[in-house]
Amino acid sequence: MPGDRPTLPPVRLTSEAELARDALSAPLLARAVRLARWAGPGTRVGAGGELVDEQLPAAAEVLGLGGEADELSEGDGEAYASEAWRVAVDTGLVAVADPDEEAHGRSDDEGGTGRVTEGEQLAVVTSGGPGDILALWLDALDVVFADATAPVLDDLAAVIGEDGEVDFESLDWDPEEEAEFLEGVFGNLYLLTVAESGGVAEGPVPLPVLAASMIVPDDMGEPTDDVLEQVSEAMMRLDDQFRLLEPIGLVSYLPVDEALMIEDGEEPADAGGPEGGDRSLSADEEDIARYGMVRLTPLGLYGIRARMLEAGVDAPAVGDLADKDAHALLDGVAGFPELSARAETEQWLARRAPADAARDLLAAARGTDPGAPLRRLHCQQALSLVGAEAEPAVREVLDDAELGGLARVWLAELGAADVPPPPESMIFWLAIDTIAAQLDAEGEPDELRELVEGLVGQHSGFFEAAWRVDHPATAEVLEAMGRLHRDRTASKDARKAAFKARSRAGS
Numbered sequence: 018m019p020g021d022r023p024t025l026p027p028v029r030l031t032s033e034a035e036l037a038r039d040a041l042s043a044p045l046l047a048r049a050v051r052l053a054r055w056a057g058p059g060t061r062v063g064a065g066g067e068l069v070d071e072q073l074p075a076a077a078e079v080l081g082l083g084g085e086a087d088e089l090s091e092g093d094g095e096a097y098a099s100e101a102w103r104v105a106v107d108t109g110l111v112a113v114a115d116p117d118e119e120a121h122g123r124s125d126d127e128g129g130t131g132r133v134t135e136g137e138q139l140a141v142v143t144s145g146g147p148g149d150i151l152a153l154w155l156d157a158l159d160v161v162f163a164d165a166t167a168p169v170l171d172d173l174a175a176v177i178g179e180d181g182e183v184d185f186e187s188l189d190w191d192p193e194e195e196a197e198f199l200e201g202v203f204g205n206l207y208l209l210t211v212a213e214s215g216g217v218a219e220g221p222v223p224l225p226v227l228a229a230s231m232i233v234p235d236d237m238g239e240p241t242d243d244v245l246e247q248v249s250e251a252m253m254r255l256d257d258q259f260r261l262l263e264p265i266g267l268v269s270y271l272p273v274d275e276a277l278m279i280e281d282g283e284e285p286a287d288a289g290g291p292e293g294g295d296r297s298l299s300a301d302e303e304d305i306a307r308y309g310m311v312r313l314t315p316l317g318l319y320g321i322r323a324r325m326l327e328a329g330v331d332a333p334a335v336g337d338l339a340d341k342d343a344h345a346l347l348d349g350v351a352g353f354p355e356l357s358a359r360a361e362t363e364q365w366l367a368r369r370a371p372a373d374a375a376r377d378l379l380a381a382a383r384g385t386d387p388g389a390p391l392r393r394l395h396c397q398q399a400l401s402l403v404g405a406e407a408e409p410a411v412r413e414v415l416d417d418a419e420l421g422g423l424a425r426v427w428l429a430e431l432g433a434a435d436v437p438p439p440p441e442s443m444i445f446w447l448a449i450d451t452i453a454a455q456l457d458a459e460g461e462p463d464e465l466r467e468l469v470e471g472l473v474g475q476h477s478g479f480f481e482a483a484w485r486v487d488h489p490a491t492a493e494v495l496e497a498m499g500r501l502h503r504d505r506t507a508s509k510d511a512r513k514a515a516f517k518a519r520s521r522a523g524s
Contacts, residue, residue: 024331025207025208025211025325025330025331025332025333026208026211026212026333026352026353026354026357027211027333027334027335027337027353027357027361028207028210028211028318028322028332028333028334028335029334029335029357029360030315030318030319030322030334030335030336031315031316031319033147033148033151034147035315036147036151036315036316036319037146037147037148037150037151037154039266039314039315039316040150040151040153040154040266040316041142041150042266043154043157043264043265043266043316044264044265044266045100045101045104045157045161045264045265045266046104046153046154046157046265046266048080048097048098048101048104049101049102049104049105049108049110049157050105050110050139050142051079051080051101052076052079052080052098052101052102052105052110052111053105053110053111053135053136053139054139055076055079056105056111056133056135057133057134058132058133058134060072060133062113062133066106066113067099067102067103067106068098068099068102073095073098073099074095076095076098076099076101076102077094077095077097077098079098080094080097080098080101082094082095082097082098100164103160103164104157104160104161105136106136107156107157107159107160108136108138108153108156108157108160109136109137109138109139109156110136110138110139110142110153111133111134111135111136111139112133112134112135112136112137113132113133114132114133114134138153138156141153151319154265154266154316154320155320155323157265158265158267158320158324161261161262161264161265161267162196162199162262164261165199165257165258165261165262166192166195166196166199166258168195198231199258200324200328201231202227202228202231202255203313203321203324204321204325204330205227205230205231206222206227206311206313206321207313207318207321207322207325207332209222209227209230210222210312210313210318211318212354220312221269221271221310221311221312222310222311222312223305223306223308223309223310224252224255224256224259224273224308224309224310224311225248225252225308225309227255227311228248228249228251228252228255229248231251232244232247232248232251233248252273252308252309253273255309255311256272256273256309259272259309259311260272266314266316266317267313267314267316267317267320267321268311268312268313268314268317269311269312269314270309270310270311270312271306271309271310271311272309273307273308273309274307274308276307322334333349335357335360335361335364336361336364337349337361338350338361338364338365339361339364339365339367339368340368341365342377342381343374343377343378343380343381344381344392346361346362346365346378346381346399347378347381347382347391347392347395347396347399348388348392349361350362350395351388351391351392351395351457351458358395358398359398359402362395362398362399362402363402365399366399366402366403371403371404371406371407372406372407372409372410374399374403374407375400375403375406375407375410375411376410376413378396378399378400379396379400379410379411379413379414379420381396382396382419382420382423383417383419383420384419385489387457387489387490388457389419390450390451390453390454390457390490391453391454391457391458393419393420393423393450393454394451394454394455394458396423397423397426397427400427401427401430404431405431407427408428408431408433411424411427411428412424412428415437418443418446419450421439421443422439422443422444422446422447422450423447425437425439425443426447441482442486444476445476445479445482445483445485445486446486446487446488448472448483449483449486449488449490449491449494450488450490451468452465452468452469452472452494452497452498453488453490453493453494455468456493456494456497461497461500461501465501466501466502466503469497469498469501469502470501470502470503470504470507473498473502473507480495480498480507480510480511480513480514481514483495483514483518484514484515484517484518484521485518485521486518491518491522492515492518492519492522493515495511495512495514495515495518496511496512496515498511499511499512499515
């Protein structure tokens with residue numbers, strides 16, 4: 018497979034309009050917006066723009082998270098309000114003027130510094146387009162992501178230096194390393210999602226599996242006790258991080274059962290909260306689910322892909338090729354899974370007249386470069402989506418040396434009448450081209466072995482004719498046939514034919 022193909026499968030994203038609706042309904046962003054609309058010049062904030070303690074009960078009440086909220090433990094409502102306020106400030110939903118720029122007429126008993134006004138980004142919520150809203154959500158995601166990678170301060174006083182600043186060195190905490198680890202976790206979760214589900218968000222991933230994907234070396238058989246301990250520690254850290262990231266809409270998360278972590282005789286804390294949704298699971302899933310289950314939401318797929326693109330990662334999405342030419346389409350879908358390739362091709366065809374699309378595809382399928390056989394295979398598959406309207410364009414290439422075999426196969430599958438029989442040279446050329454395409458697409462799977470053995474069985478003296486085929490991949494294909502064919506005599510004949518083909522090419 019050519020090395021310039023994307024390393025990640027393409028993701029099938031929900032429309033921007035739907036993603037924007039999901040973003041606005043994410044609990045944390047929705048709370049930040051409500052607080053931004055509630056705030057005003059009388060809102061009391063600290064020197065860092067945070068709400069002062071005396072202001073938090075009122076903010077929690079605005080969010081419906083006051084002391085009467087049954088599902089919350091004491092203080093949780095104020096904590097949620099503080100978190101939402103920080104998102105509102107850091108995303109520009111509210112603006113807090115620098116206290117140094119304020120007039121020094123405020124008395125000490127007013128409590129708090131700075132002046133709160135409506136932020137420029139608040140208007141985006143009601144008048145911005147889907148792209149603007151998603152940009153706002155990505156800013157909010159950055160805020161929460163930074164919180165998720167911050168150190169856990171069980172004893173804040175113990176790490177406060179003489180200058181009043183937090184002594185991070187004493188925490189044995191590397192912010193870059195922590196952020197890189199969590200980015201890697203989401204990279205693995207993204208890959209698991211798009212690779213196993215055709216590019217869309219589906220079932221959840223068990224937390225132990227995700228943690229192990231970051232800790233256990235690929236070549237390790239049975240993990241050592243030390244490695245298992247590292248996996249367990251990573252799970253606990255990820256449990257905390259996913260709980261923080263769920264309210265912004267990035268993931269759907271079923272937390273680790275706290276009964277697994279408490280000492281005998283202790284009561285487990287409530288793992289729920291105001292975001293709690295339907296957590297029902299089948300009995301078969303229950304044991305695994307106790308260790309945590311996480312799934313990227315459609316919005317989460319969008320968000321992680323956006324972060325990857327910003328970091329320079331090639332993370333394609335279905336639809337990226339819709340406005341490209343036919344050559345770019347056929348080359349691009351070469352690295353896509355079947356479902357994604359079909360979806361991409363359907364979007365490309367939807368923008369073009371069927372006859373014009375068919376002619377463009379056939380023209381792009383020509384060539385003797387290494388990627389040409391796979392382009393022709395995807396051309397044939399694309400033409401099947403055009404249907405009978407492609408027939409006139411296909412008949413135009415019946416005499417073409419590179420496309421004539423493809424055209425006959427396609428017309429036969431369509432059930433068209435008057436399909437001329439191919440000359441023998443075209444049959445063998447098409448056989449070499451087809452196997453070359455399959456080798457490029459899939460390596461050497463069992464299906465390809467069946468294809469090779471079927472071709473050899475159908476044509477007596479196959480290898481004697483095949484080595485003479487004027488195709489750039491003839492020798493490579495014959496060598497692969499020698500590896501794939503299970504009959505020792507046929508395998509030996511294939512290797513001899515490959516040698517002859519190389520000698521002929523070199524003469």
